[in-house]
Amino acid sequence: VNKPDxxxxxxxxxxxxxxxxELVVRYQDRLCNGMAGVLGSAEExxxxxxxxxxxxxxxxxxxxxxxxxxxxxxxxxLNASVTRQRRRKRVPxxxxxxxxxxxxxxxxxxxxxxxxxxxxxxERQQSVxxxxxxxxxEFRTVLVLKEIEGLKYEEIAEIVDCPIGTVRSRIxxxxxELREKLNHLWP
Amino acid sequence: xxxxxxQELLSAYLDGEATSAERxxxxxxxANSPGAREVLDDLRQVSGMLRELPxxxxxxDFQRRVLQIAERKxxxxxxxxxxxxxxxxPAAAGGWERSRWRRRRRWCW
Numbered sequence: 668v669n670k671p672d673x674x675x676x677x678x679x680x681x682x683x684x685x686x687x688x689e690l691v692v693r694y695q696d697r698l699c700n701g702m703a704g705v706l707g708s709a710e711e712x713x714x715x716x717x718x719x720x721x722x723x724x725x726x727x728x729x730x731x732x733x734x735x736x737x738x739x740x741x742x743x744x745l746n747a748s749v750t751r752q753r754r755r756k757r758v759p760x761x762x763x764x765x766x767x768x769x770x771x772x773x774x775x776x777x778x779x780x781x782x783x784x785x786x787x788x789x790e791r792q793q794s795v796x797x798x799x800x801x802x803x804x805e806f807r808t809v810l811v812l813k814e815i816e817g818l819k820y821e822e823i824a825e826i827v828d829c830p831i832g833t834v835r836s837r838i839x840x841x842x843x844e845l846r847e848k849l850n851h852l853w854p
Numbered sequence: 855x856x857x858x859x860x861q862e863l864l865s866a867y868l869d870g871e872a873t874s875a876e877r878x879x880x881x882x883x884x885a886n887s888p889g890a891r892e893v894l895d896d897l898r899q900v901s902g903m904l905r906e907l908p909x910x911x912x913x914x915d916f917q918r919r920v921l922q923i924a925e926r927k928x929x930x931x932x933x934x935x936x937x938x939x940x941x942x943x944p945a946a947a948g949g950w951e952r953s954r955w956r957r958r959r960r961w962c963w
Contacts, residue, residue: 684925691920695912703910712910717920724924788906795903813869814904820871839865842900849900 669693672736679727687727691720694737697816702744704811706751707800715751719744734825741816742826745808752804791852798848806841813838864894868901 670678670689678686698719703712722743723730730739799807805827812823820838824831866872867880883890 691917699912700910720920721923839862846896
């Protein structure tokens with residue numbers, strides 16, 4: 668039986684590091700995937716996710732349970748990614764990085780939502796990754812949280828620390844901008 | 855009247871985040887405006903393209919590496935410079951316990 672997050676957190680604070688290990692296993696794929704979307708690189712996504720888990724371990728006593736553990740963790744990861752980007756001026760995503768991200772099996776397909784065009788799936792995915800990487804950090808982050816993480820507006824607002832109305836507006840504008848960038852995929 | 859509807863409502867409608875009053879407003883707009891239907895369809899397709907992106911996963915040794923680094927930080931004897939905010943040094947710790955920890959940190963500087 669899977670223990671709820673708060674029990675694992677209490678056990679970890681009591682000195683059982685393995686309890687934190689269970690939290691890592693529970694969220695590692697999700698966080699690596701989310702951060703890969705935010706950073707436009709699978710490798711950087713994994714590095715930032717690792718940093719975030721270690722920081723979460725160190726700061727665990729400060730987690731108040733006002734949000735979900737994952738929201739809290741994602742926020743740590745976002746801050747870590749900002750620090751990382753400041754250190755290394757962000758560069759546009761290389762085609763290799765895009766291919767690296769595009770070369771895996773999709774886990775969530777919505778066939779009815781696909782436009783009917785002649786491009787192969789992987790080519791379209793490369794285009795989408797590339798267009799996503801060109802959005803501003805603010806737009807890309809909310810879109811990843813909505814479409815890739817599947818979070819509600821309220822949770823997104825908590826993570827990015829802004830009002831729900833701002834989240835709603837950013838998501839809409841980000842989609843419109845992405846639509847423009849992907850114009851070549853429309854019939 | 856419908857011209858004045860905020861387009862952002864279309865995304866909120868698509869995401870199931872519109873209130874019931876907003877939903878009714880959008881549905882009436884969609885019924886009367888081919889342009890609005892086209893925008894909604896575009897938004898839906900963009901959303902679908904993002905959701906079909908391949909999912910990244912953590913490498914097999916991810917958990918082991920995280921715990922290894924975390925443990926190293928938790929055991930200040932191994933690396934005192936890196937143990938400053940470990941759960942073993944709780945914010946609530948006071949008096950001798952805290953000052954001893956502070957002294958230990960000074961060794962690093």
